[in-house]
Amino acid sequence: MHSLWRTLDRGTLRDIALVCLADAMVGAAFGAIAVSGGLPAWVPVVMSLLVFAGGAQFAAVGVVLSGGAPIAAVAAGLVLNARLLPFGFAIGDALGGRWWTRLTGAHLMTDEAVAFVLRDGDPRRRHAAFWACGLGLYVSWNVAVVLGALAGRGIGDTGALGLDAAFPAVLLALVLPSLTERNARTATLRRACLLGAVVAVAATPFLPAGLPVLLALTGLVLAIRAPADAEVSCP
Amino acid sequence: MPLIAVLALAAGTYAVRLAGPALRHRIRLPGRLRHLLSVAATVLLIALVAASALTEGHGFAGWARPAGVLVAGILTLRKAPFPLIVVLAAATTAVLRLLGVP
Numbered sequence: 001m002h003s004l005w006r007t008l009d010r011g012t013l014r015d016i017a018l019v020c021l022a023d024a025m026v027g028a029a030f031g032a033i034a035v036s037g038g039l040p041a042w043v044p045v046v047m048s049l050l051v052f053a054g055g056a057q058f059a060a061v062g063v064v065l066s067g068g069a070p071i072a073a074v075a076a077g078l079v080l081n082a083r084l085l086p087f088g089f090a091i092g093d094a095l096g097g098r099w100w101t102r103l104t105g106a107h108l109m110t111d112e113a114v115a116f117v118l119r120d121g122d123p124r125r126r127h128a129a130f131w132a133c134g135l136g137l138y139v140s141w142n143v144a145v146v147l148g149a150l151a152g153r154g155i156g157d158t159g160a161l162g163l164d165a166a167f168p169a170v171l172l173a174l175v176l177p178s179l180t181e182r183n184a185r186t187a188t189l190r191r192a193c194l195l196g197a198v199v200a201v202a203a204t205p206f207l208p209a210g211l212p213v214l215l216a217l218t219g220l221v222l223a224i225r226a227p228a229d230a231e232v233s234c235p
Numbered sequence: 236m237p238l239i240a241v242l243a244l245a246a247g248t249y250a251v252r253l254a255g256p257a258l259r260h261r262i263r264l265p266g267r268l269r270h271l272l273s274v275a276a277t278v279l280l281i282a283l284v285a286a287s288a289l290t291e292g293h294g295f296a297g298w299a300r301p302a303g304v305l306v307a308g309i310l311t312l313r314k315a316p317f318p319l320i321v322v323l324a325a326a327t328t329a330v331l332r333l334l335g336v337p
Contacts, residue, residue, distance in 0.1 A: 015317040022321060043236050050245035060244055061236070070240035077244045081251055083279050088255020089264075090276035095256050106253040115280055118273070162328030164296075165303030168288040169324035172304060175280050176311045189274055196278040197285035204290040216282030223274045
């Protein structure tokens with residue numbers, strides 16, 4: 001674990017700390033919303049520890065608070081989390097080779113951790129970035145949810161602080177640099193991303209939450225037909 | 236929300252998370268498919284950015300949030316430091332809302 005901090009440069013650790021801070025504010029809001037909506041405090045706290053997926057947690061609590069059945073809440077959360085399946089295949093190497101690092105690391109896999117891993121091609125730094133972001137977010141998110149649940153209605157409006165823009169901004173800042181290189185491979189990746197994003201946004205009015213983002217995988221048709229240079233620079 | 240529902244969501248989520256790390260060593264994926272999976276991860280993240288920037292529920296999120304995310308995109312292309320990108324994105328959205336932009 002000691003080498004984890006030496007492998008990452010100061011800049012990456014600072015970036016991860018900032019993401020933890022931003023997510024902690026959202027976590028506090030989650031705890032507060034759940035409790036002030038009438039749920040007992042253990043629900044957001046236990047859910048955060050065991051589910052540890054912000055989007056799914058908001059979706060599940062939202063369904064329950066609006067009078068939906070618990071089974072509908074579970075379904076909404078699971079559909080939202082389905083994207084974690086391809087993530088696991090894409091960045092599974094970053095968790096480490098031992099069985100127990102895979103078992104524990106899997107629980108720490110989030111959009112943010114995946115984005116930090118994708119930012120780097122070096123296996124050691126990918127590994128370190130995954131664990132630093134995973135552990136950092138797990139601790140900060142759960143502590144924040146407890147504080148939010150205790151504070152209840154006392155938490156301010158995260159919308160007024162613009163925190164809802166912070167999540168897409170974080171992901172964009174992490175992923176966009178990998179899309180700016182000038183070569184045929186990156187041009188294909190850009191087109192696949194663009195098509196995927198358009199499909200996801202266009203499908204949002206018609207499909208349950210979570211499915212539109214999965215439909216973005218249709219963007220891959222542009223990558224399948226790409227020139228056969230796929231073997232060359234795979235990390 | 237009953238405990239069993241929380242546990243079901245937790246178990247399902249963990250299974251989805253574990254499948255990749257647990258299975259990717261047992262099945263030998265061709266290089267082309269491995270490449271496609273890393274493309275898939277990037278495509279999903281960008282779709283998540285677009286959907287969470289532009290939509291709320293089944294409708295439009297309003298102008299303040301996508302404006303903040305647009306600022307983040309421009310600053311990223313200009314190679315601004317990461318904290319500045321995130322803080323200015325949130326600040327743009329917050330200021331626009333303060334001015335009455337939805």
